[in-house]
Amino acid sequence: MISVLAQERLLGAALGCAFTGTIVFEQRKRIYDSVSHHQSQLPSQSQVKEPIFGKKSRSEFALLWNKTVDHIFAPVIEAISSRRW
Structure with a gap:
């Protein structure tokens, strides 16, 4: 027991x-x-909603970035080109 x-x-x-x-x-x-x-x-x-860096936003940002870089560095590129580098 x-x-x-x-x-x-x-x-x-x-x-x-x-x-x-x-x-x-x-x-x-x-x-x-x-x-x-x-x-x-x-x-x-x-x-x-689409995320901040969705496909559409990324392509728009890339386009804007390229235009800005072209605008800023255009004088530098022209100066280098004129020297025939």
Whole structure:
């Protein structure tokens, strides 16, 4: 037969496991609910704007950059060309 002390320890362990399992379950449930709630508030793909450096923005930026460089360095290029380098 199991002694009274062993029964108390076994009961304590069982209750501790049940309590810990309940706490872990509730915490996971809250985490999943908050993640699900957060994802439902995100805009859908059709509502998402193009990122700052999307394909269109990058090509426009590259064109603007090239025009600016040409404008700034045109006198330098002409000076070098006139010297026949």
